[in-house]
Amino acid sequence: MMIGHIAARELRTLFLSPLAWSILAVVEFILAWLFLSQLDQYVRLQAQIALMQSPPGLAEVIVAPLFGSAGIVMLLVVPLVTMRLVSDERRSRTLPLLFSAPVSMTEIILGKYLGVMAFLSLMLGLIALMPLSLLLAGSLDLGQFASGLLGLFLMLAAFAALGLYISTLTAQPTVAAVASFGALLLLWVINLAGNAVDDSGSRGIFAWLSLQQHYEALLRGIFNSSDLAYYLLFIAVFLVFAVRRLDADRLQH
Amino acid sequence: MDTDTLIDVQHLTRYYSTHRAVHDLSFQVRRGEVLGFLGPNGAGKSTTMQMITGNLAPSEGRVLINGIDLLDEPLRAKAALGYLPEQPPLYRELTVDEYLTYCARLNRIPGARVRAAVETARERCGLSDVGRRLIGNLSKGYQQRVGIAQAIIHAPAVVILDEPTVGLDPIQIREIRSLIRELSAEHSVILSTHILPEVQATCDRVQIINQGELVLTDTIDGLTRRMQRSSLHVTLRFPPALARLQAIDGVQEVEPLEEGSYRLHHVPEVNPAEAVAVAAVHHGWGLLALTPEHASLEDIFVQLTRSEPVEEAA
Numbered sequence: 001m002m003i004g005h006i007a008a009r010e011l012r013t014l015f016l017s018p019l020a021w022s023i024l025a026v027v028e029f030i031l032a033w034l035f036l037s038q039l040d041q042y043v044r045l046q047a048q049i050a051l052m053q054s055p056p057g058l059a060e061v062i063v064a065p066l067f068g069s070a071g072i073v074m075l076l077v078v079p080l081v082t083m084r085l086v087s088d089e090r091r092s093r094t095l096p097l098l099f100s101a102p103v104s105m106t107e108i109i110l111g112k113y114l115g116v117m118a119f120l121s122l123m124l125g126l127i128a129l130m131p132l133s134l135l136l137a138g139s140l141d142l143g144q145f146a147s148g149l150l151g152l153f154l155m156l157a158a159f160a161a162l163g164l165y166i167s168t169l170t171a172q173p174t175v176a177a178v179a180s181f182g183a184l185l186l187l188w189v190i191n192l193a194g195n196a197v198d199d200s201g202s203r204g205i206f207a208w209l210s211l212q213q214h215y216e217a218l219l220r221g222i223f224n225s226s227d228l229a230y231y232l233l234f235i236a237v238f239l240v241f242a243v244r245r246l247d248a249d250r251l252q253h
Numbered sequence: 254m255d256t257d258t259l260i261d262v263q264h265l266t267r268y269y270s271t272h273r274a275v276h277d278l279s280f281q282v283r284r285g286e287v288l289g290f291l292g293p294n295g296a297g298k299s300t301t302m303q304m305i306t307g308n309l310a311p312s313e314g315r316v317l318i319n320g321i322d323l324l325d326e327p328l329r330a331k332a333a334l335g336y337l338p339e340q341p342p343l344y345r346e347l348t349v350d351e352y353l354t355y356c357a358r359l360n361r362i363p364g365a366r367v368r369a370a371v372e373t374a375r376e377r378c379g380l381s382d383v384g385r386r387l388i389g390n391l392s393k394g395y396q397q398r399v400g401i402a403q404a405i406i407h408a409p410a411v412v413i414l415d416e417p418t419v420g421l422d423p424i425q426i427r428e429i430r431s432l433i434r435e436l437s438a439e440h441s442v443i444l445s446t447h448i449l450p451e452v453q454a455t456c457d458r459v460q461i462i463n464q465g466e467l468v469l470t471d472t473i474d475g476l477t478r479r480m481q482r483s484s485l486h487v488t489l490r491f492p493p494a495l496a497r498l499q500a501i502d503g504v505q506e507v508e509p510l511e512e513g514s515y516r517l518h519h520v521p522e523v524n525p526a527e528a529v530a531v532a533a534v535h536h537g538w539g540l541l542a543l544t545p546e547h548a549s550l551e552d553i554f555v556q557l558t559r560s561e562p563v564e565e566a567a
Binding site for chain 1: 269303306307308309310327328329331332334335336338340342343344345346347351355356358359360361403
């Protein structure tokens with residue numbers, strides 16, 4: 001109930017600023033460009049693909065690379081969406097409104113999280129429409145498509161949770177954006193550090209920590225419950241951190 | 254506990270690392286009372302307000318709002334609380350109506366009554382004409398009113414206003430003051446301010462805090478009595494010798510001021526004003542002015558906050 005009201009205001013505020021609209025426009029444009037060039041490539045190579053013994057489907061040639069790129073674009077974009085969540089309220093001193101209202105810290109955080117997720121889901125919906133348009137002219141492995149879509153959704157949810165947490169740490173939205181971006185990028189490439197280590201155990205840990213590894217499996221259409229667990233844990237951990245951090249505001253110094 | 258005690262603050266203490274901002278503060282506010290909270294900058298006024306409203310956890314002590322412990326049951330206690338911080342917590346990108354609707358929902362007003370609550374709050378704070386305007390485009394005075402509207406929208410038992418008249422013009426200040434008086438009919442109000450006439454105009458009781466400790470708690474009547482200094486200011490056209498003024502019954506000391514003006518200090522029990530007038534007429538001193546002198550609230554304030562804290566009983 002309260003969560004819904006907070007989420008609705010968050011979404012409304014997002015759309016009242018030009019930021020949300022420009023983010024939607026830019027992301028759509030870039031991904032549409034990538035989608036079309038991928039499609040173009042497929043059309044050019046169609047004759048050769050048809051001669052292959054087990055030809056890759058549209059999902060494999062177009063959807064997986066598209067969602068792969070979308071993941072990277074979102075890595076850049078989500079921090080911009082989440083940066084204001086708490087830091088802006090702290091800067092303009094509107095947090096007392098929430099703190100002195102009969103609302104718990106958990107409700108505040110979940111409300112903000114849901115608000116931002118509603119925005120990101122909208123964006124995800126628009127992205128999903130591109131591959132779905134292929135159904136007009138051909139067939140698509142819907143299983144792989146759904147798995148990729150779920151992967152992208154979980155990825156966005158994880159990005160948003162981390163961004164929300166970092167936004168509770170500061171009063172400067174730009175600092176929150178830069179820090180979230182840095183943290184996400186680190187988690188994205190952390191498996192590279194693992195590759196350099198000989199010890200297979202620690203390599204496994206680094207690989208498991210990486211956001212990218214779990215995403216790639218889902219893009220290939222492999223649904224593994226451990227990947228799902230990874231994302232859910234990731235989200236839960238940062239949301240709990242955010243609640244704790246906001247609660248600590250009352251205890252400051 | 255008395256059911257009409259809406260705010261009960263017990264031994265509230267707050268440290269910022271080693272600095273003690275508020276020390277062992279205890280007070281009560283009853284229904285229908287306006288408590289003025291005075292103090293110089295940095296005395297701990299805002300810290301106290303933040304603790305009473307659940308924005309800051311106290312290091313020690315308890316706060317009961319309407320008999321509900323703020324730390325044990327924050328949600329129930331906060332439902333009975335309206336707070337206007339020093340800087341009104343406004344979302345500049347929303348319109349007044351959108352903002353107040355959001356505040357009404359945050360305070361768990363049932364959906365069907367939200368509209369009516371927004372309407373009432375807007376009317377009481379003189380915002381009827383600006384409902385559709387963006388808060389960011391309103392003048393400071395109107396923004397302040399939106400802040401107050403936000404604090405009273407759910408008709409809370411306790412309203413806490415931190416410097417509500419800052420940045421308002423004199424007419425608006427009078428309106429806000431009458432609004433506060435109006436609120437005090439059903440609610441308890443705590444008003445923090447450093448504008449001393451405001452306290453005299455709106456409050457029933459005054460607390461002065463200095464360096465985190467209460468240095469004075471008194472009713473406005475008690476304060477007015479305290480302000481009666483025992484001296485008269487006299488101006489005469491043909492002043493007599495000092496000794497003759499001194500000889501008037503009740504006069505303790507005569508302090509010559511400028512030409513023809515004197516300050517007569519007297520014992521508090523006897524007011525020699527009448528005797529002075531009679532003597533002046535009788536001897537033809539040419540009485541021009543005869544005024545009893547008052548200490549202002551400002552004098553008391555300065556005296557209390559400069560010197561060592563003195564414990565005063567209410």
